[in-house]
Amino acid sequence: MTELEILGLGHRGDGLADLDGRAVFVAGALPGERVAADVAGERGRLVEILAPSPDRIEPVCPHYGACGGCVLQHLAPAPYADFKRRLVVDALADRGLAPDVEPAAVVPPGSRRRATFAGTTAGRTPLVGFTEKASHRVVPVEACPVSVPELLATLPALRALTALVGTRKTALDLAVTATDSGADVTVSGLSAKDVDRLRLPLIDLAARFDLARLSVAGEIVVERRPPVVTIDGVAVLLPPGGFLQASRAAEAIMAEAVVAGVGAAKRVADLYAGVGTFALRLARTADVTAAEGDAAAVAALDRAARGMTGRHRIRAERRDLARRPYVEKELVGFDAVVFDPPRAGAAEQAGWIAKSDVRKVVAVSCNPATLARDLRTLVDGGYRIRRVLPVDQFLWSSHVEVVAVLERG
Ligand SMILES: C[S@@+](CC[C@H](N)C(=O)[O-])C[C@H]1O[C@@H](n2cnc3c(N)ncnc32)[C@H](O)[C@@H]1O
Numbered sequence: 001m002t003e004l005e006i007l008g009l010g011h012r013g014d015g016l017a018d019l020d021g022r023a024v025f026v027a028g029a030l031p032g033e034r035v036a037a038d039v040a041g042e043r044g045r046l047v048e049i050l051a052p053s054p055d056r057i058e059p060v061c062p063h064y065g066a067c068g069g070c071v072l073q074h075l076a077p078a079p080y081a082d083f084k085r086r087l088v089v090d091a092l093a094d095r096g097l098a099p100d101v102e103p104a105a106v107v108p109p110g111s112r113r114r115a116t117f118a119g120t121t122a123g124r125t126p127l128v129g130f131t132e133k134a135s136h137r138v139v140p141v142e143a144c145p146v147s148v149p150e151l152l153a154t155l156p157a158l159r160a161l162t163a164l165v166g167t168r169k170t171a172l173d174l175a176v177t178a179t180d181s182g183a184d185v186t187v188s189g190l191s192a193k194d195v196d197r198l199r200l201p202l203i204d205l206a207a208r209f210d211l212a213r214l215s216v217a218g219e220i221v222v223e224r225r226p227p228v229v230t231i232d233g234v235a236v237l238l239p240p241g242g243f244l245q246a247s248r249a250a251e252a253i254m255a256e257a258v259v260a261g262v263g264a265a266k267r268v269a270d271l272y273a274g275v276g277t278f279a280l281r282l283a284r285t286a287d288v289t290a291a292e293g294d295a296a297a298v299a300a301l302d303r304a305a306r307g308m309t310g311r312h313r314i315r316a317e318r319r320d321l322a323r324r325p326y327v328e329k330e331l332v333g334f335d336a337v338v339f340d341p342p343r344a345g346a347a348e349q350a351g352w353i354a355k356s357d358v359r360k361v362v363a364v365s366c367n368p369a370t371l372a373r374d375l376r377t378l379v380d381g382g383y384r385i386r387r388v389l390p391v392d393q394f395l396w397s398s399h400v401e402v403v404a405v406l407e408r409g
Pocket of ligand 1: 243245272273274275276278291294297319320321322323340342
């Protein structure tokens with residue numbers, strides 16, 4: 001057992017101590033605390049809090065600590081929001097960037113509308129929940145203060161589905177989105193053969209639990225109601241397992257920052273557009289070219305765009321932007337570019353934007369490290385960072401979204 005003084009928080013939310021000149025990370029410990037820990041390598045297992053921080057609070061979730069979903073429920077709201085902001089400040093500083101970073105906008109509890117549960121069995125008992133931190137073990141959950149009630153209301157259906165599938169070596173991935181028309185459930189970890197074997201009971205299960213749609217192993221097994229989400233008043237029919245911002249509240253904050261960042265631009269490129277979270281809003285004031293790699297998302301956006309009235313045109317294009325980014329000459333004529341890539345960022349694409357004459361750029365990202373790399377490229381190309389807004393979409397996790405607005409000159 002070793003006594004440690006906790007000096008700060010690491011970027012995964014663990015307490016950070018210095019032991020004879022080397023860093024030790026202690027999950028559950030807070031800055032300013034003195035703790036006893038079992039240390040192995042760079043990890044310390046918290047055994048006892050000898051002197052607690054005044055910022056320590058009681059976690060709201062009964063599964064906190066066992067479930068690997070949340071890491072910072074024990075930290076008071078103000079230092080917690082500051083931690084999220086610091087993640088962004090530090091990532092930018094690592095690339096030599098020091099713009100003003102606004103306070104993090106934190107979403108309320110109970111606002112997450114999509115989650116991937118894990119389903120397994122213990123004997124014949126189905127267990128549905130989230131996995132433990134750094135392990136495949138499933139921690140069954142009854143509550144999840146992060147999620148909208150509609151997500152939790154699917155737990156009985158997910159348990160019945162897991163029981164129906166029976167014992168397997170690896171847990172099922174049960175992705176659920178709470179849509180305007182009910183739960184959209186997408187199961188992976190099964191084969192087409194499993195679907196053939198279980199088709200009728202799966203259809204029956206979807207009816208019994210009133211699921212809007214159930215897709216398994218890439219196939220829509222039953223669609224009882226089209227799973228629709230409304231984006232800025234436009235109905236979008238979601239493709240199974242397609243991307244959607246995890247919280248409607250976060251989506252609203254991010255979209256407002258994107259629309260304000262684009263400002264009066266009349267021709268906008270929305271790159272990595274998904275089903276149109278930003279494009280549909282931007283089309284209120286601008287012609288939008290929306291590029292996205294996922295064919296089903298492009299089709300959904302195209303269909304939604306055709307259904308809107310009183311807005312500008314959206315041209316939806318399927319394109320792999322990692323292999324075929326918008327190059328300098330294709331960017332001519334756009335007043336603004338929005339890009340919102342996956343975690344790996346948009347290194348190539350940012351390189352081309354940096355060479356372009358586009359006046360305004362809005363970068364949206366769920367990974368501060370790759371965002372910082374891409375912003376560095378843009379700044380080196382002559383852009384100035386006008387705004388950086390961290391958005392805490394993934395409550396009590398160590399993840400953060402960011403919207404950054406840049407302008408040429
Ligand atoms: C973080 S999501 C953002 C989607 C959208 N902007 C939104 O807010 O809903 C990233 C999107 O990039 C798409 N994507 C991933 N890799 C891509 C690639 N190489 N080329 C084009 N799109 C890609 C994904 O399908 C996903 O829709």
